[in-house]
Amino acid sequence: MDNSKLLGEEKIGKLLWKFSVPAIVGMLVNALYNVVDSIFVGNGVGEIALAAVAIAFPIMVILMAFGVLIGVGASSLISIRLGQQRIDEAEKILGNAYMLASIVMTALSMLMLIFLDPLLISLGAGIDLLPYARDFMSIILLGSVFMHIGFGMNTIIRAQGDPKTAMLTMFISAGINIVLNPLFIFAFKMGISGSAWATVLAQAVSAIWVTLYFIGKKSFLKLRIANLYPDRYIILQIMKNGLSPFLMQFASSIVAVLFNFSLLKYGGEVAIASMGIIQRVAMLLVMPMFGISQGLQPIIGFNYGAKKYDRVIKVLKLGIISATVLSIMGFIxxxxxDTKIISVFNQDPALIAVGKQGIKIVLAMLPILGFQLISAQYFQAVGKAKHAIFLSMSRQVILLIPLLLIMPNLFGLMGAWIATPLADLGAAVVTAVFLLKELRRMNSAINKNPL
Structure with a gap:
């Protein structure tokens, strides 16, 4: 029996464990090497380099948004097509996603390289930060196509029922990065450029790895030359289905810019460096929850496509419980x-004082974040793009952006910190309303058509 068929037949608990654990491990490793990057940069280059990376962060988020648009959009469609036993269509989606990622990311990176200095200055990079931010981002942009081929195609590896290989992909990339980072920064004295080159080289290996996987014997779906030819309908479907996470990521870049300007105004470069640390720590804590959501995505998509709604509800509930347990542990x-976490990145007393205040406030609603992430992922997994888009936007656009425009003006630096937990709380309430309606609809369908 192939892996995709197991999605509709194996016990839910065993299935979620099989898919989520590799995804969690992979996501943790991925987040860990971002944290390790910052530790090496903070200790090997200094506080100013941490601030420079934070200033450049919105550009990286925009790049990731386009990668998510293609990768997540394609993987959700592929899971549904596999559940419908439409294998040829799934392979066409794979081919178009690979082609689209290559073209879009190359064009976007070249455009950003041309306007890099004005872009960084508009994001708040002053005369001190600009050289560091430029050195870092120019290298990252040169290799961004590798990142998005590796990331986007890896989600499809998981979607077709091979979570272990997807995890191995992340291990390979993270392992190379973790080894090269201290080598380039400390041994070769390459500074912040060394961290960027370590990241790019690791991502290039990852891109080659996933490409060889899809043209090799191990993959159930094959990357075929004929399917690389652009299909307008498939591309539109990929973009439609990936629009929700794309908008969420894009909104994150706007949020990051607003944060940086508020932090620079009310707390200076120390506050920006602190936020850079908080973002890395938050990523490390949230990635296990994303791992669960990545693990349940193919299970939900397959069973929803096969109209096995009882299994969809079971995996959704189990995913929410698991993510909530992890989020509570992270909060504790x-x-x-808090103090020990901040001091790992840099020993400056001012940075530690600002950072420990910020991290406790920004992540105050962490216990409910697991529920919100898994619930929003459900709508993405079943192809309900409009619902997923609204839920994604409810936090970032409808709540967080207005709060960032209002709260710092009223409460200074404290207002910037408070905006995030307030938005998290509001988004969780909105998501709960949508999810309850969806559960009632599926339960009604089950009762009308009992097995």
């Missing part, structure tokens, strides 16, 4: 070890 760690 932050509240207890």
């Amino acid at each position: 760690v932050i509240q207890v070890f």
Whole structure:
């Protein structure tokens, strides 16, 4: 029996464990090497380099948004097509996604390289930060196509029922990055450029790895030359289905810009560097929840496509419970070890004082974040793009952006920190309303058509 058929037949608990654990491990490793990057940069180059990376962060988020648009959009469609036993269509989606990622990311990176200095200056890079931010981002942009081929195609590896290979892909990329980072920064004295080159080289290996996987014997779906030819309908479907996470990522870049300007105004470069640390730590804590959402995505998509709604509800509930447990554990760690966490990145007393205040406030609603992430992922997994888009936008655009425009003006630096937990709380309430309606609809369908 092939892996995709197991999605509709194996026990839910065993299936979620099989798919989520590799995804969690892979996501943790991926987040860990971002944290390790920052530790090496903070200790090997200094506080100013941490601030420069934070200033450049919105550009990286925009790049990731386009990668998510293609990768997540394609993988959700592929899971549904596999559930419908439409294998040829799934392979066409794979081919078009690969082609689209290559073309879009190359064009976008070249455009950003041309206007890099004005872009960084508009994001708040002053005379001190600009050289560091330029050195870092120019290299990242040169290799961004590798990142998005590796990331986008890896989600499809998981979607076709091979979570272990997807995890191995992340291990390979993270392992190379973790080894090269200290080598380039400390041994070769390459500074912030060394961190960027380590990242790009690791991502290039990852891109080659996933490409060889899809043209080799191990993959159930094959990357065929004929399917690389652009199909307008498939491209539109990929973009439609990936629009929700794309908009969420794009909105994140706007949020990052607003944060940077508020932090620079009310807390200076120390506050920006602190936010850079908080973002890395938050990523490390949230990635296990994303791992669960990545693991349940193919299970939900396959069973929804096969109209096995009872299995969809079971995996959704189990995913929410698991993510909530992890989010509560992360919250406890932050509240207890806030000072030690910040000091790992840099020993500057001012940075530690600002950072430990910020991290406790920004992540105050972490316990409910697991529920919100898994619930929003459900709508993405079943192809309900409009619902997923609204839920994604409810936090970033409808709530967080207005709060960032209002709260800092009223409460200074504290207002910037408070905006995030307020938006998290509001988004969780909105998501709960949508999810309850969806559960009632599926339960009604089950009762009308009992097995």
